[in-house]
Amino acid sequence: MYGWRGRIGLLVPSINTTMETEFWRIAPEGVSVHSARIAGGRHGTPEELRGMENASKQAAQEVAMVEPDVVVYGCTSGSFFEGPEWNRRIAEQLTQIAGAPTVTTAGAMAACLLAGGHKRVDVVTPYVELTNERLKQFLKAHDIDVAALGTFDMLDMFDHAKIEPSEIYRKVREITTPRSEAVFVACTQLRALEVLDSLERDLGKPVYSAVQASAWEAYQAMGVDPGITDCGGLLRRLSEPGAVKQAPRRLRKTA
Amino acid sequence: MAANQGDAHGASYRVGLLVPSSNTTVEPEFYRALPVQVTLHTARLFLTQITPEAILGLVEELETQSRLLASADVDVIVLGATAPSFLKGAGYDREVISRIEKATGKPATTTSTALTRALRFLGAKRIVLGSAYDDKVNAIAQGFLEANGFKVVAARGLGMVDNLAVGRLGPESAYELARGADRTDADAMVLACTNWRTMDTIERLERDLGKPVVSTTQVSVWDALRMIGYRKEVPGYGQLLRSLAAEGRLAAVA
Numbered sequence: 001m002y003g004w005r006g007r008i009g010l011l012v013p014s015i016n017t018t019m020e021t022e023f024w025r026i027a028p029e030g031v032s033v034h035s036a037r038i039a040g041g042r043h044g045t046p047e048e049l050r051g052m053e054n055a056s057k058q059a060a061q062e063v064a065m066v067e068p069d070v071v072v073y074g075c076t077s078g079s080f081f082e083g084p085e086w087n088r089r090i091a092e093q094l095t096q097i098a099g100a101p102t103v104t105t106a107g108a109m110a111a112c113l114l115a116g117g118h119k120r121v122d123v124v125t126p127y128v129e130l131t132n133e134r135l136k137q138f139l140k141a142h143d144i145d146v147a148a149l150g151t152f153d154m155l156d157m158f159d160h161a162k163i164e165p166s167e168i169y170r171k172v173r174e175i176t177t178p179r180s181e182a183v184f185v186a187c188t189q190l191r192a193l194e195v196l197d198s199l200e201r202d203l204g205k206p207v208y209s210a211v212q213a214s215a216w217e218a219y220q221a222m223g224v225d226p227g228i229t230d231c232g233g234l235l236r237r238l239s240e241p242g243a244v245k246q247a248p249r250r251l252r253k254t255a
Numbered sequence: 256m257a258a259n260q261g262d263a264h265g266a267s268y269r270v271g272l273l274v275p276s277s278n279t280t281v282e283p284e285f286y287r288a289l290p291v292q293v294t295l296h297t298a299r300l301f302l303t304q305i306t307p308e309a310i311l312g313l314v315e316e317l318e319t320q321s322r323l324l325a326s327a328d329v330d331v332i333v334l335g336a337t338a339p340s341f342l343k344g345a346g347y348d349r350e351v352i353s354r355i356e357k358a359t360g361k362p363a364t365t366t367s368t369a370l371t372r373a374l375r376f377l378g379a380k381r382i383v384l385g386s387a388y389d390d391k392v393n394a395i396a397q398g399f400l401e402a403n404g405f406k407v408v409a410a411r412g413l414g415m416v417d418n419l420a421v422g423r424l425g426p427e428s429a430y431e432l433a434r435g436a437d438r439t440d441a442d443a444m445v446l447a448c449t450n451w452r453t454m455d456t457i458e459r460l461e462r463d464l465g466k467p468v469v470s471t472t473q474v475s476v477w478d479a480l481r482m483i484g485y486r487k488e489v490p491g492y493g494q495l496l497r498s499l500a501a502e503g504r505l506a507a508v509a
Contacts, residue, residue: 001423002283002452014298014323017269021294024286032283035297036276036325062299065276067419158328 005030006222009068009098011059012075012188015158019074020141022211024192024234028226036062042158044077044131052078053090060097070096070221071102076137076186076210077131080138087138096139097218101221105188108213110142113184113233119146122180124171126152126160126187135186150175160189169195172207173224182206188234196232208234220244262409267407268293268483271329271361273337274449275313278302281335281449281472285466288476288492293485299324304414306393310339318358320414324476325359330483332363335448337471338392340365345402362482364448366449366471369478371403377467379443384410385432386447387421396447401419411436412453419440421450429470437464446470457493464499481505 008027012019014037023033034058041048056073063071066098071094073079079087087106094102113121121139123146124221125132150171152163168190176183178248182205185192192209199207209232219226225244228235274281276299286295300313300321308499319332324332332355334340340348347443348367355363374382384400384407386393393412400407411432415421431447435458437444443466446453453470460468470493477495486505489496 001425002279007279014326017294017296017327019294024295032279033286034279034282034299036299036328037297037320039319039323042326059299062276062301065299065301065419066279066422157327 003030003032006070007068007222008033008218008222009032009060009063009066009071009100010035011038011063011071011073011094012054013038013040013078013157016074016189017161018191019211022191022193023215026226026228026231028228031221031224031226034063034066034068036060038075038078041047043155044127044157046081046130046159049078051159053086056090056094057097060094060102064098064100064230068098068100070218071098071100072214072218073102073104074188074211074214077127077135078125080109080202081131083138084133084141091139103214103217103221105210105214106138108217109184109186109208109210110139110144112208112213112216113139113144114142114181116182117149118181118206120147120180122148122150122183123174124150124168124175124183124185124191126154126163128153147180148175148177157189161186161191163190165191165195167200168192173203174197177202180205182208185209193231197230200233206233208232230236269327269329270295270483270487271327271332272297273317273324273332273334275339275418275496277338277418277422278450279419280444282450284452284454284472285335285476287411288473288489288496290485290487290489291506293480293483295427296324296327297331299370299508300339301346303390304463304480307342307395310342311476313339317354321355321359321363325361331479332359332361333475333479334363334365335449335472335475337370338364338396339389340367341396341399344395344399364475364478366475367399369474370447370469370471371400372404373469373474373477374443374445376498376504376508377443377469379405379467381406381408381441382409382443382445383438383441383446385429385436385446386412387415387424387451388448389414389416400445409436409438410505418450421448424452426452426455429453430460431445433460433468434463442466444468449475454492461493469495
């Protein structure tokens with residue numbers, strides 16, 4: 001059976017064209033990706049982001065049928081917008097519905113920054129001001145300060161995928177200062193994954209992305225070392241001895 | 256159709272795939288077969304059992320899920336499910352296509368449509384039908400193919416109704432069934448069910464049977480690439496996907 005090593009149920013905003021592609025790109029032998037789409041608009045308004053909480057439940061039901069080992073709720077603003085409690089509630093609801101542990105992108109963002117011991121980070125986003133404020137509050141609630149924030153300031157979420165990796169690279173270099181310990185590139189629609197390695201080499205500090213952080217939590221939850229060597233130090237560290245916990249595997253009907 | 260400029264991942268095209276929710280096979284097989292400049296985007300339709308009743312319910316979600324794919328501005332929408340696109344007989348697949356196209360304004364195809372197109376393209380007239388289905392669904396499949404002008408000289412199914420169980424079968428399942436069901440008077444072998452693992456057996460079967468082998472996943476990939484105007488051979492999955500380089504011959508496909 002496909003996904004004999006691990007099956008990922010991936011919930012993406014319907015307009016998203018980046019995350020499925022990046023998840024498939026890094027999936028190793030024996031890991032499969034099964035997506036479902038979260039209904040919603042393309043403008044990332046507060047109403048649209050709040051609406052994703054409900055719409056994601058149907059997507060979780062759809063993907064539950066493949067008996068996934070982990071479910072990923074793949075939207076950063078759609079999980080940080082109403083704060084940490086809201087994020088936790090989304091994860092719990094989807095875990096319940098899908099019958100598999102669910103990680104959210106906002107949760108993964110906080111987790112990877114905390115795991116790195118970072119207190120002060122720079123952030124690059126495609127968001128408008130209100131959403132950027134909510135992102136800062138979310139990180140603040142985890143005792144993480146945003147030193148500098150650079151934004152592409154685009155309302156249309158579909159268009160976020162049109163930002164080239166090279167533009168993301170330039171934006172990160174443009175806004176980051178020695179005062180920050182790390183950089184996080186938010187939004188699963190931004191094609192940041194392929195420039196993380198170059199950025200870390202050129203800046204000499206950790207650079208994370210929304211898709212990368214989500215994958216990092218997903219592979220940990222599955223207990224699978226993906227052996228990904230070219231998408232930043234965070235994913236590379238999953239291949240260090242003892243990095244992937246040998247927790248007893250969740251029982252499932254299917255091999 | 257013109258390529259999208261400045262598109263995600265340097266890709267020229269996006270394929271939107273509608274899959275039955277319990278299907279675990281078609282996404283990995285599509286992803287592996289698609290060229291790097293074509294990205295895959297999926298939406299799911301509820302299905303647990305491959306019985307006629309369950310399959311009809313699935314088609315109702317068609318418009319909703321198609322619109323979700325259209326919001327990602329895909330270049331083509333493929334209903335990557337075999338039984339749901341032939342269940343009501345000849346012409347039903349065209350009805351499904353028109354529902355998707357009306358709801359989204361995007362060009363669409365279905366696995367069953369792709370199958371009849373591919374068989375005509377290959378010049379096959381007499382076929383053997385191998386499937387994962389039970390006799391009831393297999394008979395409907397046979398009826399659909401015959402209504403489309405193909406002679407089914409033999410039909411054999413695995414007798415399965417639990418879709419998830421079909422996804423658990425290894426690649427040898429399709430190979431063995433095809434070897435056992437083949438007839439010398441057939442000019443093509445058809446392997447039906449997109450949750451049945453077929454893609455990695457096609458080359459071997461074509462060599463061992465000495466005739467074209469088409470699987471419902473392979474024909475879906477072929478039709479999607481044909482419709483978006485991809486004109487290079489895709490190696491490793493039988494003569495049909497290699498034929499994508501045959502621009503002149505493809506122009507005649509209707």
